[in-house]
Amino acid sequence: MQYDTVIIGAGAAGMMCAIHAAKPGGPRVLVIDHAKAAGEKIRISGGGRCNFTNLETAPDRFLSANPHFCKSALSRYTQQDFVALVQRHGIPYHEKTLGQLFCNTTAQDIIRMLLDEMDKAGAEMRLETRLVDYSKTDPGFALTLETDGQRVPVTCRNLVIACGGKSIPKMGATGFGYEIARHFDHTVTGIRAGLVPLTFTPDETEEFKALSGLSCEGALSCSGGPYGKARFREAVLFTHRGLSGPAVLQISSYWREGLPVTLALRPDIDLLAELKRQKTANGKRHLATILSDYLPKRLAQSFAEHAGLAERNIADIGDKVLAALATTIQAREIRPAGSEGYRTAEVTVGGVDTAGLNSKTMESKTVPGLYFIGEVVDVTGWLGGYNFQWAWSSGWAAGTAIIDR
Ligand code: FAD
Incomplete structure (x- = not known):
């Protein structure tokens, strides 16, 4: 033929x-x-x-x-x-x-x-x-x-x-x-594989396991791969194995094994400035409650617990500790184990x-x-x-x- x-x-x-x-x-x-x-x-x-x-x-x-x-x-x-x-x-x-x-x-x-x-x-x-x-x-x-x-x-x-x-x-x-x-x-x-969920190391799987199923406005960035620097601001989803959601799929095409990605939750606000403002205005509120003004409740609870501060009034937390917490939430470096x-x-x-x-x-x-x-x-x-x-x-x-x- x-x-x-x-x-x-x-x-x-x-x-x-x-x-x-x-x-x-x-x-x-x-x-x-x-x-x-x-x-x-x-x-x-x-x-x-x-x-x-x-x-x-x-x-x-x-x-x-x-x-x-x-x-x-x-x-x-x-x-x-x-x-x-x-x-x-x-x-x-x-x-x-x-x-x-x-x-x-x-x-x-x-x-x-x-x-x-x-x-x-x-x-x-x-x-x-x-x-x-x-x-x-x-x-x-x-x-x-x-x-x-x-x-x-x-x-x-x-x-x-x-x-x-x-x-x-x-x-x-x-x-x-x-x-x-x-x-x-x-x-x-x-x-x-590109446009693919990224997986956690065993330590991070343990740290984030309570968050599985949660999604939040976030930004992910990565540099050092063959296509240079990239940053995507869209939803991030925590799964039982790692991270997914549009921002993660986007960054996965730029990411390479061994490189860290930086996760910023609620990149639209200056979280440290917010925490300091709350400290002055609402000193008697618990940190976990305050964080839940900005993040899904489970996520807020998990970050506060992880820092050992869940039950503390925000007025009793020093500015340095608040700054470290804000960095964890808004500039968290994660080294994915791989992709799916x-x-x-x-x-x-x-x-x-x-x-x-x-x-x-x-x-x-x-x-x-x-x-x-x-x-x-x-x-x-x-x-x-x-x-x-x-x-x-x-x-x-x-x-x-x-x-x-
Ligand atoms: P394909 O569409 O993959 O077509 C290749 C064809 O070749 C297939 O029909 C396959 O059966 C055939 N084939 C393969 N090997 C052989 C063989 N040996 N002999 C004969 N035939 C063969 N992109 C978007 O822009 N928007 C979206 O919404 C979107 N959603 C997606 C959702 C999912 C779950 C997936 C997996 C991808 C999605 N994509 C999306 C990506 C998009 O589907 C692909 O980039 C696009 O289909 C590529 O088109 P293509 O024709 O090159 O290949």
């Missing part, structure tokens, strides 16, 4: 690429996926409502060894372009917070929209199909696809790798894209080295007709719809380059 383009992976990037690489009556485009359904990660994303883009998308919200690489695709297929597509399909959506756009009803609306667009463009799709063999030929590629134990030889001029990263292996994430990249002599940068890994990570940080790819087209600089798009590439977005926008933009960049090729 002969195709102009074969795309491996019917996820966000692969479907977007198919929509733009195909044309009714034009070159044949086939998308394959080993899963039973297309867009499985879209289906589960954003708690089932898909945070499909972010109005504040800008290159500085993406991590990559080359921070300039993502600029071209993001500027040529923007968040507004994707929003316009969503609007054309009459999909109801809303902005939740920080520019994050979510479907009102279900993420299935986005999957249906992409399938509908693929259908209109005349792209074909085969599910439960695997690529079992591949090689470069002079005009393109020779592939062997397997469906239901049946092997079929296929040739194509363009081969697009859109198999995503390694996060959530139980949903079929394999890291197959990295294998293909290495086969064609592309470098794959160090990959690791690919099992729960939303993304894979790192990937196919962008030095080997053309940033306008996503085509390999060394293997004509070979393209890498979406999460498999060393471009990782912040939490908040940025990763889907990268999938749409890079998929569009490859698709439009292919149809012009």
Whole structure:
């Protein structure tokens, strides 16, 4: 069987690429996926409502060894372009917070929209199909696809790798894209789980165990990793194993083993100034009660108990002790033991080295007709719809380059 383009992976990037690489009556485009359904990660994303883009998308919200690489695709297929597509399909959506756009009803609306667009463009799709063999030929590629134990030889001029990263292996994430990249002599940068909860050491697990399930406005910062300094101010959630919540997921992409992260609870107030004010105004109140003016009750109680001051009136506590307590609450250094890994990570940080790819087209600089798009590439977005926008933009960049090729 002969195709102009074969795309491996019917996820966000692969479907977007198919929509733009195909044309009714034009070159044949086939998308394959080993899963039973297309867009499985879209289906589960954003708690089932898909945070499909972010109005504040800008290159500085993406991590990559080359921070300039993502600029071209993001500027040529923007968040507004994707929003316009969503609007054309009459999909109801809303902005939740920080520019994050979510479907009102279900993420299935986005999957249906992409399938509908693929259908209109005349792209074909085969599910439960695997690529079992591949090689470069002079005009393109020779592939062997397997469906239901049946092997079929296929040739194509363009081969697009859109198999995503390694996060959530139980949903079929394999890291197959990295294998293909290495086969064609592309470098794959160090990959690791990103947007993932961090875990405590045994000592901290013991210290924080009473707080499991509590969440609080916080800020997490980290420096010394390959992407430099970062600070995120959003909710922090204490779990029975460590820390989670948006601020923690964000910082996890910047964090590396051995580095501390600094946790500030209620970063919106000057806690020491507040404690001193309370000392003057309400000297007879217990410290734990005063702290609960600023923190969830259990958290306040735990900090006061940990300092051995829970039952003390604030007037009896020296300013130095209050300052130390304020530092513990607002500049607490934690050395995470690790992360929860690919099992729960939303993304894979790192990937196919962008030095080997053309940033306008996503085509390999060394293997004509070979393209890498979406999460498999060393471009990782912040939490908040940025990763889907990268999938749409890079998929569009490859698709439009292919149809012009
Ligand atoms: P994927 O969407 O992962 O698609 C890859 C496809 O390739 C899959 O369909 C897979 O089955 C297929 N595949 C893999 N290996 C093979 C193989 N060997 N043979 C054939 N097919 C193969 N990002 C956001 O921007 N907003 C969100 O709300 C959001 N929520 C998320 C929630 C969760 C729980 C997770 C895990 C991720 C979330 N993300 C979110 C991240 C986002 O889902 C990914 O960044 C995005 O899906 C990447 O798109 P992709 O097309 O590159 O890869």
